Amino acid sequence: MAKLLVALCLGLLTLVTATAADELPRVVVYATGGTIAGKSNGGSSETTKYSAGQVTAQQLLDAVPEIANVSHVDAVQFTNLGSNRLNTSLVLELSKNISASLASDKYAGAVVTVGTDTLEEVAYFLDLTVDSPKPVVIVGAMRPTTALSADGPMNLLQAIRATVHPSSRSRGALVVLNDRIGSAYYTTKTNSRTLDTFKAIEQGYLGTFVDGGEPLYYFTPSRPTGRRFFNISALHILPKVDILYSYLDMDPMLLRLTVEHNGAKGIVIAGEGDGEADRTWLPEMVGLMARGVPVVTSTRTAAGTVGAGLNFGNGTASIPASTLNPPKAKILLQLALAQHPSDVSAVASAFKGV
The missing domain is CATH 3.40.50.40 (Rossmann fold)
Structure with a gap:
């Protein structure tokens, strides 16, 4: 009888755990490459001499098992390039794909991994062209995956936490790096090397992460002054x-x-x-x-x-x-x-x- 009760309890616990896991929101991650997917052959102290876009989207996710406690994730390897090799034609297609994903009830939001050199341009483009209350969170890293204290894994986990959080809705595209949440409309890269490079110098951050990585917003949802939406569904190229x-x-x-x-x-x-x-x-x-x-x-x-x-x-x-x-x-x-x-x-x- 005791063994039967133990088995029933274990079975019930497994059922509850499985049910809880099934109820986690689903996020789509579009990976484009960049430093967050970079590798160096020069040792763990090398943070500048590396090749961007060497790690796949799935490898990035597998390196952060804690993500499984936050969300179900579908990985899309959109490109795997250094961000200085991106162009507006690629970003145009990326925006269309994100819009299609968010139009489905399947996803709570989208994450885009991108190199930091042109991250602000990609983020701003998505802010102007993805018309959805669901979060679009752009994330990158300043150190490659092989570096000591690489910042990519934590940035990615926080980006997914921000994406599934109800308070992230209706804020436009967001930029998440270095424990900070910024508006894609205003955030810019301010330093070529340091981890705290992405800032909105005049406008400030929207929020940070506390209590094990939960996003904390300083303000209720709002959109930047003068922000406009552009329907790009019929476009295949932009004017030079x-x-x-x-x-x-x-x-x-x-x-x-x-x-x-x-x-x-x-x-x-x-x-x-x-x-x-x-x-x-x-x-x-x-x-x-x-x-x-x-x-x-x-x-x-x-x-x-x-x-x-x-x-x-x-x-x-x-x-x-x-x-x-x-x-x-x-x-x-x-x-x-x-x-x-x-x-x-x-x-x-x-x-x-x-």
């Missing part, structure tokens, strides 16, 4: 946009050359200070705007805004990027041009309030 860096003695002819010889449909200027540049650029900028080629002025500084000035950013010579840095201004300009080709006024409207 180039970024020109402002510096002393820069030849204004470069503005014309990037359009006439490089095929750019729009230009972003990484300007000095408040989006400024040499006044010799003005005739070329005004001429391009008049021809239907939008010129957007951002700033090469790490933070701050670019507003409408007397010359640059006044709607005639250029369109002010406001809070957007040059890479993000480029993404928004590409999406706006895809929606409104050669319509400078409509493109300018997309930048209002950002």
Whole structure:
């Protein structure tokens, strides 16, 4: 009788455990490569000389068994590249795949692993093109899998914890690294090496992780001011946009050359200070705007805004990027041009309030 009772209890415990496991939410992880999937042959102290995109999505997940206590995960090996080898055509397809996954009741949210070099651009693109209250969490690492104290495993676990947490809904795309949660709209890479590189310098973090890794948000869900959604379902390629860096003695002819010889449909200027540049650029900028080629002025500084000035950013010579840095201004300009080709006024409207 005692053995029978023990067997019944063990069976009941197994049933309860299995039921609890079955009730865990399901997450889809799209792996694109990057340092989080990188390996080095130089020993555990090597954090910079390594090859990105060497570990598969499933291997990343298998290295963090604690994930099984948080969520069921489906791994999708979308690409396995260093993020500097990604392009907007790939990210366009990635966004469509994520949108399709989140349209299903199967998934509570999506995680994207990506290299940190262009993580902010991928995250910003997804924020503008995935229209779902379900979380899309972008995660990476600053150290490869072979490094001592590699940050990827914890970042990945926290990203999945954030994805399944109810408080993560309706916040747009999120960036999770180094115990921090940031808005993809504002977060940028601020240091080439350190673990605490991803920050929103002016806007701050949305939250952190406490009590064994549970996300703690400082604010109720909200969306960034001026954030717009772009329907990309019918797009297969985006218009070409180039970024020109402002510096002393820069030849204004470069503005014309990037359009006439490089095929750019729009230009972003990484300007000095408040989006400024040499006044010799003005005739070329005004001429391009008049021809239907939008010129957007951002700033090469790490933070701050670019507003409408007397010359640059006044709607005639250029369109002010406001809070957007040059890479993000480029993404928004590409999406706006895809929606409104050669319509400078409509493109300018997309930048209002950002």
